[in-house]
Structures are given as C-alpha cells and as structure tokens.
Amino acid sequence: MARTTLVTLDVSPDAAAVAKKAAEHFAATVKQAVAARGMARVAISGGSTPKRMFAVLSQEPFLSDLPWDKLHLYWVDERCVPPSDPESNYGVTKELLLDKVPLPASQVYRMEGELDPHEASSRYEALIRNTFKLEGAETPVFDLVQLGMGDDGHTASLFPHTEGIDELGRIAFANHVPQKNTWRITLSWPVIIAAREVVFLIEGAAKTEVLARVLTGPKDLETLPSQLIRPANGKLLFLLDTAAAAKLPSPHGGTMEWVG
C-alpha cells in the first residue's frame, strides 16, 4: 500500500549554513528528548557531509549549552577499518567532535570496524539490545537518526543492488558492497525509519540529480536505496544547500508529499 510522507525541504545558501542548521536541529532534538525521557539517543552518519556540523557542535554555544552528559551516541554505519584510519566514521567524529566536548566515553557506542564485519555487526546489535533494554523482536527507537546520501542514491551503508536492502530482521548487519569491493557495517532501514526524528544532510552539485530522482522519480528501491527511508511517523526532514536542491519542485524550500 502506498504511504505518504510529509517531506520538509530546508534549503540553505551553502554548506556552512547547512552545518549550522544541522547543529541547531541536533541540539533542539537532544534537548527535547532529554526533557521528555531524561536522555537522548542519536545515531549519526559518516562520510564528508557531517564534518562541518561536528566542528560547529564542538564550539559555543553548543559546547556549553548541550546536555552532553545525557547524550548517548551511536553510528548509522561504519567502514571496515580501524578507528585510526582516515576512512573511519568514528575516527572522524572523534577528531572533530568527541575530543572537544564533555560527552562521557561510556556513552559513545562505536561500530568496531577493525573486527570481522559479521562479528562487529553482531556485537553492535547486542550492544543496542543491551543499552536500549530491548526484549524479543523489539525495534530500538532512536530520538534522532542523521543520514547522508551518496551520489549513487545510497544511504547508511545500504548501497544500490546490495543484499542489505532486503534485510528486515536485523538491527545491525554486515553488507557486502561489490561496487566498492568491501564490506560495511550498517543499521537496517526498518531501524532507521522507526526513529522519532529522521533527517538527511545533503549538499553539493554532485547530489542534485540523484536527490531529484529519489524524491520525484519512480519508486526503484534497488537502484535508489534512499527511497527506503519513509519514517514510521510520516515525516522526514531534508537539510540541503541550494546546489543539492536545484532540481526539486521547490528549490528554495517548502514541504511536499512523497507518495510511494
């Protein structure tokens, strides 16, 4: 059955402005979760896009203003490399954010990219089960999941035409990505869409075409895994720069109904 998602397109003039918006949205969501439930559980992505946001979050006003002691930080996906590798999503976050803010190390839950990917993903699933105190087949509900999108339409480490697109039962799993000749560790899309708040951060001209195809083109989940992200709460936020938004029906921002 087709579902309608209310999509909010928030378009900023450049990448620096997107980073500021993303940091403000992160902070507001964390504070709201802490007020409601006493803690905030956030899953962040890697790649290049969130780097500027990490730098913004590591400075004032966020440095003093965020309830860092109540934040529990997880990852959406990880590359199969040690944390010291420049490709490590955790490593990048550590350098730009974690080393600069008073977030307790015991509340930072990284994916162990240095291990065998199957073992690492099983350990991550167990860690999520334990920290969320899940029972049976319960799905974890993150307060915020931040996503990026590759210029091939992938999100998290759900790449086009990979087996991970069909993974419904796991919380985290190892996905083989033949086009990159590598494995990745990733949350499954049913876990991502169960979050209370899901946001995509997307910028740059390399993403213009693919973003328009994801939001306005025919449904093709195998080719465009980002189309899997239709949150259970029926709403989805895109923080974009003008380059990425250029081929959308409302390139300056607004709302749209995404039916599929």
Ligand SMILES: O=C1O[C@H](COP(=O)(O)O)[C@@H](O)[C@H](O)[C@H]1O
């Ligand atoms: O490989 C990845 O790519 C996406 C997008 O990355 P970007 O460099 O284009 O921002 C990212 O969201 C994902 O977490 C990452 O592992």
